[in-house]
Amino acid sequence: MYKGRLVSFSALVVLGAVSLPSLAYNALGAAPAAAEHISIEQSAAGPAPGTIFVANAGAYSSQTEGTGKGSVTAYRPGSTGNARPELVITAGVDGPNSIAFDRSGNLWVANTNSDAVTEYSRAELAEASPLPTVTIFLNSPVGDAFSPAGDLWVGSTVGSNYTVDEFTKVQLAKSGSPKPVVSLSPSDCSFAFDASGNLWQGSSGSSVYEWAKSQLTRSGSPVPLVTISSTSLSEPCRPTFDSSGDMWAANYYGDSVVEFSKAQLTSSGSRRARITIKPKPSSSEPEGLNNPGDVVFDPSGDLWVPNAGADAVVELTKAQLAESGSPTPARIIAGPATGLNWPWSLAIEP
Numbered sequence: 165m166y167k168g169r170l171v172s173f174s175a176l177v178v179l180g181a182v183s184l185p186s187l188a189y190n191a192l193g194a195a196p197a198a199a200e201h202i203s204i205e206q207s208a209a210g211p212a213p214g215t216i217f218v219a220n221a222g223a224y225s226s227q228t229e230g231t232g233k234g235s236v237t238a239y240r241p242g243s244t245g246n247a248r249p250e251l252v253i254t255a256g257v258d259g260p261n262s263i264a265f266d267r268s269g270n271l272w273v274a275n276t277n278s279d280a281v282t283e284y285s286r287a288e289l290a291e292a293s294p295l296p297t298v299t300i301f302l303n304s305p306v307g308d309a310f311s312p313a314g315d316l317w318v319g320s321t322v323g324s325n326y327t328v329d330e331f332t333k334v335q336l337a338k339s340g341s342p343k344p345v346v347s348l349s350p351s352d353c354s355f356a357f358d359a360s361g362n363l364w365q366g367s368s369g370s371s372v373y374e375w376a377k378s379q380l381t382r383s384g385s386p387v388p389l390v391t392i393s394s395t396s397l398s399e400p401c402r403p404t405f406d407s408s409g410d411m412w413a414a415n416y417y418g419d420s421v422v423e424f425s426k427a428q429l430t431s432s433g434s435r436r437a438r439i440t441i442k443p444k445p446s447s448s449e450p451e452g453l454n455n456p457g458d459v460v461f462d463p464s465g466d467l468w469v470p471n472a473g474a475d476a477v478v479e480l481t482k483a484q485l486a487e488s489g490s491p492t493p494a495r496i497i498a499g500p501a502t503g504l505n506w507p508w509s510l511a512i513e514p
Contacts, residue, residue: 210286214241215513219260220505237503246499256282256296262307263511274305299339307354349385354402366400396437414456448498457508470507
């Protein structure tokens, strides 16, 4: 998948022992130990709505290089600067590259190194040191997303073969190695669903693909219904959709965030992004965006972007997304106390 700076992402070897001298200046402190956790706004009901969860792949920090463990860290709504996480999840986490919440507020983590997807129930997320509630075993999971129907889809790799597999809510009720209900062989990148249940996937080049909901009902290698190619795309990571149905994607190599309108997505062709955002550098984000790996909207319509190459997470407000430009991020979470360590994927507590 993501080659070059991220090496062969098809097996997510980003989580292996790789030396990136150019990122040495950015090696932030390791995640706080469990004893240092601060229980903030937590109860038996779980974290507060709007809590920001980040999957830290962990491979490129001097503290964890070669271990590949990583972590999932969570930050209270309103966090900024060198904010200490209110929660650090390490049990069952090994090379996390994608996280997603289900409708009930349970967190699911795709762990490439341990060949497992782990669930942390909403109640478990209220604990100081959450433990996996359910563990689903499959080969090198490299992405996960829930369909509008509530089924979990997981990208999986076996050698050079990449599949996207569907697991029903019933199959996810207990640990094991369930057989996928549907197994597709589409592209080679992280994916997301739009509001209609169509599957959208980025690529290791300069394209995004759509498979219609009707194409997802049986296993096989369906031809994409829509292919969007664009010079505005450069290794686009997992796309997301705003409330208007417009698609946003982070360019891993382009260090930018781009938007394509809903109208631009109705048919295949070459398109130029309607909006391109390349945030201004700052003291805590010296390169503006640096290897952004994901884009996620919060309930207010602001966009959050984890920057793997800068050990930082930035927020762009809804107003800043209205037109192309280089705005200063509204908020930046970065610093040694944050525990951010090659942050690759992000999810916000519903």
